[in-house]
Amino acid sequence: MELCGTAASSVRAVFMVLQLGLTHIMAHQQQIGVEGKEVILNCKRHDKDVIWKYKYDAVSPATIIQLSTGKVFKGRTPMSDRSEINQNSKHLKVLNLRISDAGTYICGCGSDSNSISLHVVKLTISSNGHFLPDDDLELTLMHNSRNPQPRFSITLFNSHNSIVTPDILQNEAPQKYVLKLKQLKTTDSGTWMCNMHSDSPSISQNISFNVKVLGFENTHLERMYAAADSTVTLSWHLNFQKIGWKKFFTGQLNWTQSKAVTLLDFNATADGQLRETKKSSQTLFEIPEMQRDSTVKVKLPKIQLRHSGEYTCQLLNNRRYIQSKTELVVMQVSANPPGPLPKGAEMTLLCRVSSSIPSNIHLLWERVNGTQTDIKKSKQSETEVEVKVTAAGMWNCHLMEDNNMKLSLNYTVEEAPVWISYTVIGVIIGAGVLTFVLVCLGIMFGMSWQRRRQRAKRMARARQHLLEKKTCQCQHRMNK
Structure with a gap:
């Protein structure tokens, strides 16, 4: 019985040692914090009085903060005042x-x-997280922890929660990692996530950070086609309010035809509002008051060919800029001669655009309810096309881009009333008769003038002959 009791005591002692060891292992947790932010460390004790201590390497634990009998006492560790x-x-x-x-x-x-x-990680983002399109994002992760230091694998998720693969510029594991992502776009704006994972010790932590790429909703060159005498409003939608951009920047709206003209100067305040600083005195344009919707606009009332050109909105930040361009092409149809078409007469219809067009764009005259012969197409890169018309009817001029109609204008040729036709015929006949009369009078006047000239010449010769005859007679008498 004593032997059994001794054996049972030994088993209980071993079990208690294993339990204490397991408890110690399970009690030691791993956690990651980010510099500049806060971290909450969980305590497994629920006693009234507890004490939090801090230990680094072989240094003896030092008191951070203590709760005793409902009162809080702070120690002298570097983080005590922040705890x-x-x-x-x-x-x-x-x-x-x-x-x-x-x-x-x-x-x-x-x-x-x-x-x-x-484990504390210091996350540094280039340009403080503020970028322009095509900028490179550089992410630096500095890590500090007690031994053993974990070796992290890093996975980067963009604002659309998709994994991206950056270039690794520097990998001084386990203390420093430098990652680079090239050519950001405005659509990359938003909250990104960096996942740090370690197998030994077992750690997995997500660290979020914001990326803000200033720009426009559309940054590619746009081409807008508009009919003459219509009213057009060009607008550029900025994204700075949407992405929460709080830094100051300036901007310009320019119009370029033969030379560049600045239509508007503006800036964005720190509270995220657009403010106009200077407006052009050009009477061809109207600049609406800036609203709170982060949009820059220019209004063109009753546009003409002279309104055409390239309109550019430019944003400047830290001596660098981004711009969005819109090319305005004005289309116009006209007739020569204008007005109703008399019976038997001919009219020329002209369709033209204000500036050169790409090779995939052409102009096309087409008669409504006409035949294939009533179609006239411009040659490649031609800016105008004309068609000869001898009968009344409606004609459409289409601006085609890759066989897609972008704009269409119509011109109705009206037949002149009969009395106008007779009047025109009468005018034509009258003009012919008058011309004939004038020609006859001219001929008669020319013949009369020719006869007078010949008569004058004969009289001059006669006088000369008489003079010579008298001189001869005088000389004969003197000789006698």
Whole structure:
């Protein structure tokens, strides 16, 4: 019986040792914090009085904060002034975390305690997270923890929660990682996620950060076609309010035809509002008052060919800029001669655009309810096309881009009333008769003038002959 009792005591002792060891292993947790943010460390104890201590390497634990009989006492560790204790849960909150705060945090009462290994990561984003399109994003991760230091694998998720593969510029594991992502776009704006994972010790932590790419909803060159005498409003939608851009920047709206003209100067204030600073005195344009919808506009009332050109909205930030262009092409139809078409007469219809067009665009005259012969197409890159018309009817001029109609204008040729036709015929006949009469009078006048000239010549010769005859007679008498 004594032997059995000794054996049973030994088994119980071994079981207690294994249980204490397992409890210690399970009590040691791993946690990651980010510099500049706060972290909450959980305490397993629920006693009234607890004490939080901090230990780094072989240095003896030092008191961070203590809760005793309902009162809070702070120690002299570097994070004591930035620490708070929840009197109900006994959890520790460390504010404005620093990379030097990494180490072991111990929560306990007497000999019973639990410990947490806190790993602190310092996340640095180039340009403070503010970019222009085509900029490169550079992400630096500095890591600090107690030994053994984990080796992290890093996965980067963009604002659409898709995994992206950056270039690794520097990998000084386990302390420093430098990642680079090239050529950002405005659609990359939003909250990104960096996942840090380690197998030994087992750690997985998501760290979020914001990326803001200033720009326009559309940055590619747009071409707008408009009919003459219509009213057009060109607009550029900025994304700075949508992405929460709070930095100051300036902008311009320019119009380029033969030379560049600045129509508007503006800036964006720190509270996210657009403000006009200078407006052009050009009477061809109207600049509406800026609204709160982050849109820049220019209004063109009753546009003409002279309104055509390239309109550019430009944003400038830190001596760098991004721009969005809209090319305005004005289309016009006309007739020569204008007005009703007399019977038997001919009219020329002209369709033209204000500027050169790409090779995939052409103009096309087409008679409504006409035949294939009533179609006239411009040659490649021609800016105008004309068609000869001898009968009344409606004609359409289409502007075609890759066989898609972008704009269509019509011109109705009206037949002149009969009396106008007779009047025109009478005018034509009268003009012919008058011309004939004038020609006859001219001929008669020319013949009369020719006869007078010949008569004058004969008289001049006669006088000369008489003069010569008299001279001869005088000489004969003197000789006698």
